[in-house]
Amino acid sequence: MEQKHAPPVGGSGNTQTDAAAQTDEFTAALIDSALDEILSTDECFVSERQYIDASPDAFLEITALGERALPYLESIASGTDEGFRPYIAMAAMYKISPELYDREFVSPDGRYTLRAEVYSFYQTIVPYDNICYRLRLVDNATGEVAAAPYDSFVFADGIDNNIGWSPDSKYVSVTQSYRHSYTVTGLLDTSRAEYIQLPHAEQVEDIIGRPLSLHSDDGEYDRVHFRPIGWGDDRIYIRVSLGNSDGDMVDVGWYSYDISDKNIDYIEHIIR
Known part of the structure; x- marks a missing residue:
C-alpha cells in the first residue's frame, strides 16, 4: 500500500512494516472518529440504519476505505462495546463486502435462488440480538426478482438451517425463530410468487x-x-x-x- 503519511520517528528500520503500521493507525483513527460522529446524536434511534441515515457522510468516510477497513471493523463488531457501535461497524463491513453476510439458497432444479440480504443488524423492537433479513426470490434465467415478501425476517439460531426447498422446487420454507420465545414457519410459492404464513x-x-x-x-x-x-x-x-x-x-x-x-x-x- 502506498505510503501517504510521514513515517513515525524512530521506526523499526523496516520501512514497509512502519508504513503498514502507520496506515493501520490512520485507518483506525478515521473509523473511530466517524463512528463517534454517527453516535453523537441525541435521538433515540431503534436500529443502526437510523443512525447511518442521520449521518450518511460520516458512514461514507468509513466505507470509502474499502477492504483495508475490514480488520478494524471486525475487531469492533466482535468486541465488547455496548450500544450500537458494533452494529454500525457490521453495517460498514456489509456495505464494503456484502458477501460477508448475504446468503443464497438455490432450488433443486436450479431455476430459482432465494437470496437473503441484510436489512438490519439490530433493532431494539426485536427483543433479541439478531440480524434481520429481507428475502428475495430470484429467477435465475432472467435475474429478475420474482417475489419479495416483507422485510425483517429473524433467525435466532442462524439462517442456514432454517431455509428449505421442496424436492420439486415449487416451494421454499422459511422458519423464523426467536430464541426461547417461539418459532413460526412460512412458505414462498414460486408458481404464484406468493408468501404464505x-x-x-x-x-x-x-x-x-x-x-x-x-x-x-x-x-x-x-x-x-x-x-x-x-x-x-x-x-x-x-x-x-x-x-x-x-x-x-x-x-x-x-x-x-x-x-x-x-x-x-x-x-x-x-x-x-
Whole structure:
C-alpha cells in the first residue's frame, strides 16, 4: 500500500512494516472518529440504519476505505462495546463486502435462488440480538426478482438451517425463530410468487379445542414452536413443540398442511 503519511520517528528500520503500521493507525483513527460522529446524536434511534441515515457522510468516510477497513471493523463488531457501535461497524463491513453476510439458497432444479440480504443488524423492537433479513426470490434465467415478501425476517439460531426447498422446487420454507420465545414457519410459492404464513398457535388451538401448553414440575411449557419435518405433493408437514423459559423443548405432535387449499388437513398427537 502506498505510503501517504510521514513515517513515525524512530521506526523499526523496516520501512514497509512502519508504513503498514502507520496506515493501520490512520485507518483506525478515521473509523473511530466517524463512528463517534454517527453516535453523537441525541435521538433515540431503534436500529443502526437510523443512525447511518442521520449521518450518511460520516458512514461514507468509513466505507470509502474499502477492504483495508475490514480488520478494524471486525475487531469492533466482535468486541465488547455496548450500544450500537458494533452494529454500525457490521453495517460498514456489509456495505464494503456484502458477501460477508448475504446468503443464497438455490432450488433443486436450479431455476430459482432465494437470496437473503441484510436489512438490519439490530433493532431494539426485536427483543433479541439478531440480524434481520429481507428475502428475495430470484429467477435465475432472467435475474429478475420474482417475489419479495416483507422485510425483517429473524433467525435466532442462524439462517442456514432454517431455509428449505421442496424436492420439486415449487416451494421454499422459511422458519423464523426467536430464541426461547417461539418459532413460526412460512412458505414462498414460486408458481404464484406468493408468501404464505402457515397457521399460528391460535389457529391450531381452535382445531384441537384446547390451549397449546403443558404443565410440569420444571415449569410451564407454553412457548409454541412450528418447524417443517417433510414434504408431500403440495403439502408440508410441521412438527409442533412446546418450550419453557429455560429453552427446554417437548414435541407434542405434528400436522399436515395442504398448500393448495391453504388449510390443515390432518393433525396427529397434539397434546397427549
